[in-house]
Amino acid sequence: MTPVLTESIDLFFNARSVAIYGASASQNSVGQAIVQNFIKPQYTGKVYGVNPKYTQVLGIPCYPSLQEIEGPIDLVVVAVPARITPRVFDDIAAKGSKAVIVISGGFSETGPRGAEIEDEVVAIAKKNNMRIIGPNCVGVVDTNSHIDTFFLPEYRCGRPRPSNVANISLVSQSGAFAAAISDWTAELGLGISKLISLGNKCDVDDDDLLCYLGDDSTTQVICYYTEGYDESKGRTFFDTAKTVTPNKPVLVVKSGRGTRAKAASMSHTGSLAGSDNVADAAYRQAGIIRPDNFEQMFDMAKALAMQPPAKGDRVLMVTNGGGLGVMTTDALEASGFNIPHPSPELENRFNERLPAYCAVGNPIDVVGDANSSRYNIVFEEAIASGEYDIFVVGMLLQTPSLDMDVTNVIANHQRSSGLPFVVVSMGGGFTTKAGEIMALMGVPTYATGEKAALAAKALAQYGEIKYGAKFNKTVASDK
């Protein structure tokens, strides 16, 4: 975590001047799509094109080489055929730019010839202290600085937005996944700070970005999609992760769970190992959470970004619908939560203040005619009792009695108690809207009990990682 490293990576996200090598006037070309991103008013830095064919592209000045541009260039985006990239890198080196994103393919992913060219540009970069993202990638999107090298037109691939609650950054080996996630998270309304596609990882790799994002104040949760690491790079990632995870949650979706990579082995252990077992152990040991897929990753990341981690595993399920309560509680139990019945004292207090026909227990059912004040009673008493570490709240808005003030009640109790809350709200258009409002108030809301349970589990899992032995674990693990 040297400051030099952080600084060199920072240019990729906060460049004040950008040159697009291979800027193009032809429609639907990569070189044009990238220029289009940078001429949006949101990007406030300087933009130049480099292409001997043009003097301007979409109104930005275009030059035969970087040398003709006055003033420094912080970041160069390269979208030219692989075979001419060594020449381009000589030009970049002469200009003194330190950050390069190579979008083009045709490098080591295609075979030995491409690998040779890749080695050549890496050598030029090393000699001149330049950092490279890519090649064979879509580059980066930064929702704060509006640096955006994704060559995918916005009408086809939506761009995420930052949230003022909390933000997630995602690093993906695959460019196609990075693009799909950009599009998807734009729709989901998840707050995103940065998306980075790493491609061939010829220089900047998972580990560099973990160091950087670990210190990045606009990133609250770090997510990865990876297919594997270069030789011994898994170990450096592991070492860095150990220093990051006590401060920030790190989630990794890793494909290649199969066992095909089992090398011929002379020992029993070797034949049982399979690379994924070792990766799985490494993640656990480093405090990395490993969701099974993207959907799980974003459900978990959303909760981790918005809520504090749980300090223990005692959950209270509050609901205004019995079925939702039972289903969610089942899912919570399967996730390893303790779902303790309220103590006799707490039960008495509930009974004193709630109508007699409410089902006091865990789940606690305030029933179908509940209004927000019944939720308020439950939270007041349950929080004061200190018997619970996390709250999962079922909010069925189809009932006419439940006023929208319930969102305020939930958000206020969450804030004043500092305890994590997760809301489950099943339904259609009205419910979805209410869920969005709830999320804007800082409490993550899910469409099913299973998703809410998964989110709650992530908060407990991260609590265990962050607080270690201080995490109040009341059920014995039986994995």
Place this chain on the structure above:
Amino acid sequence: MKEAKKIFKTAREEGRTFVLEHEAKDIMKAYGIPIPAYATASTADEAVEKSKSIGFPVVLKILSKDILHKSDAGGVKINLKDENAVRKAFDEIMENAKKYGKEHGIEVDLSRGVFISDFADMGTEIIVGVTKDPQFGHALMAGLGGIFVEVLKDVSFRLIPFTEMDAKEMLSELKAYKILEGVRGEGPRDVDALIKVMLAVSKMIEENPEITELDCNPTFVYEKGKGAIVVDARILIDCPEKDSTH
């Protein structure tokens, strides 16, 4: 640890990427890992004498740089209860080794004779092992032996080095962990002794990264307070330069 380095040097000089059983045991001993009493003998008389001082019953195994899979070569005789049994076993092992050599067209070096060890009392069978992953480096594996590992693949891993806490977690992740805690009238096993073995192996790997694979299989864990013992150990090392033995 100098002991281990010396052994690896000898192995490499002989063009081996594995260490012989008594060498493996010497390394285990140097790291404070409990093992059954053992000795080596190059003649039948010597085998009898050493067996007596170890105490019957004993196990005899072929000790040769040319044989890695000893059972396949008829090179293992167990539960030998007296002098006669030891003498007979010694001769048979030598015969089998020669036969094995002929069948495989190799000259089997018999000069080292046999490895003799105490026939350990049966305990709960555990496998502790090490693998070197290309992406993550060395990792330790633990699991219950027998069907648990063969059929259910009930094993867990941690990267080396790891803490005592990690070792505990690792065991509690096993589906068969309840067996170590004691089930159906059996008392709890000596988990602390097992964890000591795991931590000692971790230290061994940290100090000798040339080890590429290691099996302590079986490791017997006895009732709480009665310890654990590594019955059989196999250590493989990398070859610094590509060498050319068969």
